[in-house]
Amino acid sequence: MRPKVICHIMSSVDGRLLPGRWTLPFDGTPAGELFKEYAEIGRLLETDAWMFGKATTRESFPYKFMPKSEQTVLPGLVFIPSSLSQRLFITIDPDADIFYTSDKLRGDNIIVVLGTNATTDYIEMLREKGIGYIVLEDVKELCKAMEILAEQFGVRSIxxxxxxxxxxxxxxxxxxxxxSLVIYPGIDGLTTSPSIFEYLGADDERPADGQALELLSSETRNHGIMWLRYKLHRL
Structure with missing residues (x-):
């Protein structure tokens, strides 16, 4: 069993992800108002957890943990804090070096997915702060991470x-x-700007193979924003 996962993302019309590079709304509306619309749409999804990759998490916790020990941990460790918020925040940290200043992000308890390169003192830091964690043999074992989140943390949707x-x-x-694709009415235009999906694989790999999109709904929102919602089918 694993949670339902909805990729909820806001991009420019050319599929880029760096808001600071996007052109401004034509009518002078502050860009921040459009980002509020993205957040509002996210609430409509009614998931019980939300998730970032490492780079996005670092925007909130730009501190690096400096281990004092080289001793690493074994796979299979799971720590569930004694008290969890109704909604959870999950992050994947392949380097096990984000230094957290709080056990919560935007009021939601943090759960970290790690690999066996995590040091024992890093794990101790997380436990002392009341941050939940999952240690996998390889942090790339995303299917296993999803199963543990469902079975041990009770996560039903992300x-x-x-x-x-x-x-x-x-x-x-x-x-x-x-x-859940929210399209901001602006353009980036730079070839090297990151896009919605950035799979780190070989040139001959096709990460979307065997999957197809079915349009569930399309909606024009405030400020010229488009919201497209698709179901992914396994073929």
Whole structure:
């Protein structure tokens, strides 16, 4: 058993993910008003957890943990804090080095997915702060992470909110059930800007193979925003 995963992402019309590069609304509306619309749509999804990749999490916790020990941990460790918020925040950290200043992000308890490169003192830091964690043999075992989140943390649905690397990894693993694409009415235009899905694979890999999109709904929102919702089918 695993949670339902909805990739909920806002991009420019050319599919790019860096809001600071997007052109401004034509009518002078502050861009922040459009980002509020994205957040409002996210609430409509009614998931009981939301999830970032490492780069996006670092925007909130830009501190690096400096281990004092080289001793690493064994796979299979799971820590569930004694008290959990109604909604959970999940992040994938392949380097096990984010230094958290709180056990919560935006009021929601943090759960971290790690690999066996995590040091024992890093794990101790998480436990002391009351941050939940899952240690896998390889942090790329996303299917296993989803199973543990469902079975031990009671997570039924996740809003995956990027960035592009974790979106691409989840796509390649066949773990996306829906795509909630919010299109901001602006353009980036730069070839090298990150996009919605950024799978880190070989040139001959096709991370979306065996999957197809069915349009569930399309809606024009405030400020010229488009909201497209798709179901992913396994063929």
């Amino acid at each position: 809003s995956l909110q990027g960035g592009g690397i974790i979106d691409g990894a989840m796509l390649a693993a066949g773990l996306l059930d829906e795509l």
